[in-house]
Amino acid sequence: MCGRFTLRVPPEKLWEILQAEFNWEPRYNIAPSQRTPIVRFRDGKPVIEEARWGFIPSWAKDEKIGYKMINARSEEIARSYRGALKNRRCLVVADGWYEWKNKQPYHFRLPGNEPFAFAGLWERWQDLESFTIFTTGSTGTAANYHDRMPVIIPPEAYVPWLDPEINGNDLIEPLLKPWPGEIEVIEANPVVGSPRNEGPEMLPEK
Numbered sequence: 001m002c003g004r005f006t007l008r009v010p011p012e013k014l015w016e017i018l019q020a021e022f023n024w025e026p027r028y029n030i031a032p033s034q035r036t037p038i039v040r041f042r043d044g045k046p047v048i049e050e051a052r053w054g055f056i057p058s059w060a061k062d063e064k065i066g067y068k069m070i071n072a073r074s075e076e077i078a079r080s081y082r083g084a085l086k087n088r089r090c091l092v093v094a095d096g097w098y099e100w101k102n103k104q105p106y107h108f109r110l111p112g113n114e115p116f117a118f119a120g121l122w123e124r125w126q127d128l129e130s131f132t133i134f135t136t137g138s139t140g141t142a143a144n145y146h147d148r149m150p151v152i153i154p155p156e157a158y159v160p161w162l163d164p165e166i167n168g169n170d171l172i173e174p175l176l177k178p179w180p181g182e183i184e185v186i187e188a189n190p191v192v193g194s195p196r197n198e199g200p201e202m203l204p205e206k
Contacts, residue, residue: 002070002071002118002133002135002149002150003031003071003098004031004097004105004195005030005092005094005096005098005118005150006028006029006030006094006096006097006098006202006203007024007026007027007030007036007037007093007115008026008027008028008096009095009114009115013115028201028203029192029195029197029202030053030094031195032053032054032067032070032195033052033053033054033067034052034053034195035051035052035053036051036092036093037050037093038051038092038093038122039090039091039162040090040091041162041163046091046158046159048093049129051090051122052128052129052131053130053131053132053133054068054069054070054130054132055069055072055084055130055132056125056128057069057123058083058123058125063130069132071132071133071135072121072134072135073134073135073136073148074119074135074136074151077134077176081121081132082169084121084122084123085121085169086168086169087164088121088123088164089119089120089121089122089162089164089168089171090120090122091120091158092118092131092133093115093117094115095113095116096108096109096113098188099142099145099146099149101145101146103190104190105188105190105192106145106185106187106188107187107188108141108183108184108185109183109184110181110183111184116152116153117153118134118150118152119134119150119151119152119175120132120133121134134151135148135149136148136149136151136178139178139180140178140182141182141184145185149178149179151175151176152179153175157171186203189203189204
């Protein structure tokens, strides 16, 4: 499960890693239904644009279904998201995510607060573009807090993951796996539970 995440890093770090430019305000509590940056291909190159978190299928009667589709289990993607998986894959830009254990929120991040990208799918419903984040079984440190974790795409796989000319069904097995590297965990401020709360106080560093 991934129900909240952060994007606090300076733009130049993302430009260097993703080779796509954009500007944004640091976010400490990105929640479902909010708009946040995703990366996808346009005219053969990666671009960063905003989309709403919560996948709304093209066949949906209304946008409420998006609240139920913030995450997509990697084990079920080929069946439930076949159309989007083929050529509407995206990277969801982040530098950490939250999970709760015994009502205490924790923030998960890579060493040095390095930015990274979740595996995602995007879709267009009417005039609204939305996305979902893939999850997989937790391993390592993350498994001590929750049995699911978001799928992080390694930088060397960004281009094939984004390229709409590559059929996504061929990428599931090698890419949609738990992150093999180190993950750091710190306690977060319990007020992060409300999507109305935002700012550095969500993550009081010790």
